[in-house]
Amino acid sequence: MGIKVVYIEDNPQNMRLVRKILGGAGHYVTEATDGASGLEAIIRERPALILMDVNLPDIDGLELTQRIKADPTLSHIPVVALTANAMYGDRERCMAAGCSGYIPKPVTKNLLLSTVASYAPQPATEPAVPDRASS
Ligand code: MN
Numbered sequence: 001m002g003i004k005v006v007y008i009e010d011n012p013q014n015m016r017l018v019r020k021i022l023g024g025a026g027h028y029v030t031e032a033t034d035g036a037s038g039l040e041a042i043i044r045e046r047p048a049l050i051l052m053d054v055n056l057p058d059i060d061g062l063e064l065t066q067r068i069k070a071d072p073t074l075s076h077i078p079v080v081a082l083t084a085n086a087m088y089g090d091r092e093r094c095m096a097a098g099c100s101g102y103i104p105k106p107v108t109k110n111l112l113l114s115t116v117a118s119y120a121p122q123p124a125t126e127p128a129v130p131d132r133a134s135s
Helices: 012-025 037-045 061-070 090-098 107-116
Strands: 004-008 030-031 049-053 079-083 102-106
Touching: 004 012, 004 037, 004 090, 004 102, 012 107, 030 037, 037 061, 037 079, 049 061, 061 079, 061 090, 090 102
Parallel strands: 004 030, 004 049, 049 079, 079 102
Antiparallel strands: none
16 A cells, blocks of 8 residues: 655655655655755645655754654654664664654665555454344
């Protein structure tokens, strides 16, 4: 089941890779190359998931995440950070900023797809029908 994703990323190679992987899996990716246009895309698209590069040209991706989490109209949208800074404490910094998850770069197909799939709404199941015939 495809979901709507906004990916904020200034690196063209990463953008291409993620577009290819997610598009190939049937997800819908809206792309933004900086924080300002990313925020516009989020407000416009209301995605099911935000993928956030941490190092953006105009704003730190974690600072943008904090702004999203402080906005009651956007705070419900999960943010997953993508960062090449595999430094100790990076994951903790992401979580402290309000991220729901963290993907280290270089991005691998399996981890990206399993992470995105975990934010897909569960398929509707038939509600159990109470037996009213005997009442
Ligand atoms: Mn970057």
